[in-house]
Amino acid sequence: MSVEPPLASSPAPSFPCRVVVAVQWGDVDMMQHVNNVVFFRWFETARTTYFAEVKMNELLGEGVYPILASVRCDYRAQLRHPGRISVECSTTRVGRSSSTQVYRVVDVESGQVAAEGEGTWVCFDYRAQKSKVLPGDVVAALERFEGRALR
Amino acid sequence: MSVEPPLASSPAPSFPCRVVVAVQWGDVDMMQHVNNVVFFRWFETARTTYFAEVKMNELLGEGVYPILASVRCDYRAQLRHPGRISVECSTTRVGRSSSTQVYRVVDVESGQVAAEGEGTWVCFDYRAQKSKVLPGDVVAALERFEGRALR
Amino acid sequence: MSVEPPLASSPAPSFPCRVVVAVQWGDVDMMQHVNNVVFFRWFETARTTYFAEVKMNELLGEGVYPILASVRCDYRAQLRHPGRISVECSTTRVGRSSSTQVYRVVDVESGQVAAEGEGTWVCFDYRAQKSKVLPGDVVAALERFEGRALR
Amino acid sequence: MSVEPPLASSPAPSFPCRVVVAVQWGDVDMMQHVNNVVFFRWFETARTTYFAEVKMNELLGEGVYPILASVRCDYRAQLRHPGRISVECSTTRVGRSSSTQVYRVVDVESGQVAAEGEGTWVCFDYRAQKSKVLPGDVVAALERFEGRALR
Numbered sequence: 001m002s003v004e005p006p007l008a009s010s011p012a013p014s015f016p017c018r019v020v021v022a023v024q025w026g027d028v029d030m031m032q033h034v035n036n037v038v039f040f041r042w043f044e045t046a047r048t049t050y051f052a053e054v055k056m057n058e059l060l061g062e063g064v065y066p067i068l069a070s071v072r073c074d075y076r077a078q079l080r081h082p083g084r085i086s087v088e089c090s091t092t093r094v095g096r097s098s099s100t101q102v103y104r105v106v107d108v109e110s111g112q113v114a115a116e117g118e119g120t121w122v123c124f125d126y127r128a129q130k131s132k133v134l135p136g137d138v139v140a141a142l143e144r145f146e147g148r149a150l151r
Numbered sequence: 152m153s154v155e156p157p158l159a160s161s162p163a164p165s166f167p168c169r170v171v172v173a174v175q176w177g178d179v180d181m182m183q184h185v186n187n188v189v190f191f192r193w194f195e196t197a198r199t200t201y202f203a204e205v206k207m208n209e210l211l212g213e214g215v216y217p218i219l220a221s222v223r224c225d226y227r228a229q230l231r232h233p234g235r236i237s238v239e240c241s242t243t244r245v246g247r248s249s250s251t252q253v254y255r256v257v258d259v260e261s262g263q264v265a266a267e268g269e270g271t272w273v274c275f276d277y278r279a280q281k282s283k284v285l286p287g288d289v290v291a292a293l294e295r296f297e298g299r300a301l302r
Numbered sequence: 303m304s305v306e307p308p309l310a311s312s313p314a315p316s317f318p319c320r321v322v323v324a325v326q327w328g329d330v331d332m333m334q335h336v337n338n339v340v341f342f343r344w345f346e347t348a349r350t351t352y353f354a355e356v357k358m359n360e361l362l363g364e365g366v367y368p369i370l371a372s373v374r375c376d377y378r379a380q381l382r383h384p385g386r387i388s389v390e391c392s393t394t395r396v397g398r399s400s401s402t403q404v405y406r407v408v409d410v411e412s413g414q415v416a417a418e419g420e421g422t423w424v425c426f427d428y429r430a431q432k433s434k435v436l437p438g439d440v441v442a443a444l445e446r447f448e449g450r451a452l453r
Numbered sequence: 454m455s456v457e458p459p460l461a462s463s464p465a466p467s468f469p470c471r472v473v474v475a476v477q478w479g480d481v482d483m484m485q486h487v488n489n490v491v492f493f494r495w496f497e498t499a500r501t502t503y504f505a506e507v508k509m510n511e512l513l514g515e516g517v518y519p520i521l522a523s524v525r526c527d528y529r530a531q532l533r534h535p536g537r538i539s540v541e542c543s544t545t546r547v548g549r550s551s552s553t554q555v556y557r558v559v560d561v562e563s564g565q566v567a568a569e570g571e572g573t574w575v576c577f578d579y580r581a582q583k584s585k586v587l588p589g590d591v592v593a594a595l596e597r598f599e600g601r602a603l604r
Binding site for chain 2: 072126
């Protein structure tokens with residue numbers, strides 16, 4: 001369905017974080033395929049699981065959490081119910097106070113990529129309500145989890 | 152929150168389609184603000200309302216509907232419950248078989264822009280399961296609704 | 303659609319809390335009507351708005367919130383998109399540490415009742431993780447808001 | 454959390470239909486537990502999976518589908534993210550044109566029952582927009598799947 005080439009920023013050699021999710025009947029809309037919004041719920045699941053795996057909350061400290069600045073999805077194939085998908089996440093960029101991830105939704109049965117996405121999150125101090133420089137510990141944890149340098 | 156400039160493609164002089172939606176308690180997540188996924192539900196509401204206003208389904212004919220190829224959201228400000236937002240939609244591009252829209256979420260009380268988005272949909276024949284050239288009638292209806300040339 | 307008579311416990315003379323909500327395109331499922339789950343989202347919106355109006359959180363004190371023990375919905379008529387509904391809430395019972403509410407979803411255009419519901423919430427101390435006797439202040443506030451005795 | 458005894462109608466000796474679902478981050482609400490509405494999405498997943506397993510659509514014929522008349526949930530324990538639940542469904546009653554199911558949500562890791570529910574669906578002719586007597590084939594299929602008489 002997509003009219004655009006794959007994301008230039010997603011030569012991600014691998015996706016170190018992967019969650020398998022069942023497609024639910026209620027994920028399907030009037031067009032008889034999984035609704036576009038559901039993919040963002042899955043991206044969020046991959047993103048938060050990734051954060052848990054690198055112990056993001058512990059590294060950022062109290063009152064500081066990632067906040068989503070932007071996210072996109074490119075739909076590649078329609079999905080049906082029932083089925084199971086794998087939603088995957090990898091970090092592709094680390095900046096001063098923000099970082100970019102790519103996401104991928106794969107149909108478990110066929111192995112087909114159903115969607116690709118990209119999101120940028122910011123290190124955010126919820127008490128001060130402003131962004132914060134990414135601690136070096138976080139950058140190190142991301143690089144260790146990805147197995148490569150990120151900046 | 153956004154780390155990027157406003158979308159270059161959104162100098163939309165006006166948004167001809169606008170829907171007011173109540174923020175629901177369940178739209179808010181653990182971070183105490185409206186969840187990122189909810190904005191895509193709102194974009195969809197604006198998109199489908201826009202389609203209804205230009206009589207898209209009647210113009211496309213049986214078995215042919217718009218299918219979403221990609222969509223993105225740039226978050227500008229956090230939203231709370233209770234409140235009301237206005238979600239707005241405008242067409243910025245018409246191609247051979249696809250078209251691009253921009254979306255905007257405005258906090259009704261403060262007038263603040265809470266999010267901006269962009270989506271591309273494709274004219275899709277669900278029976279043949281392939282894209283189709285946009286009928287001239289559709290292009291004319293979009294241009295009439297927008298009040299300007301789109302290609 | 304319902305095979306049961308209206309809830310015996312809902313001779314509620316009036317619904318002191320009422321929220322108007324737009325039906326969104328994504329609220330509709332494969333059966334072309336508003337999905338059954340959406341009604342519970344609306345009930346929640348009415349319930350939490352009701353709580354805000356009686357200043358429940360301030361009255362219960364820190365760390366104590368209502369927790370839902372049970373909720374039901376009887377579907378009376380199918381709803382379509384677009385449209386607007388009014389979701390309404392009234393308290394019908396106050397017990398030692400719990401209270402029962404009834405809900406009603408009304409199609410704003412036709413005035414038809416689309417669904418009726420009932421929910422029981424418990425006064426819950428989240429730190430101690432156990433229920434708590436309802437403070438007299440809460441009972442008084444509920445009775446004042448309803449304009450009648452509740453126990 | 455529940456203030457009521459287990460459903461009298463749920464001495465279901467076993468649940469012949471069972472679906473395992475991952476708890477998603479977005480299923481959790483401001484109270485830090487899985488939101489009450491999510492359980493109804495899970496019940497729906499169990500209900501529609503059950504229908505698929507007995508080949509309900511094929512047995513009912515074109516234009517006839519189950520429509521939900523009522524559904525309830527009794528919450529027994531709070532659920533957190535991450536985790537996996539099993540949502541289970543069994544038929545407890547078959548009437549002239551309706552049937553009742555019970556549902557159960559079990560925390561896969563602890564084995565604890567997190568919620569119990571009950572729902573009644575009606576055999577509904579969507580073209581005529583009215584209920585229809587349950588075909589004998591459907592009753593037989595339900596009894597075969599349950600392994601016992603249902604009326």
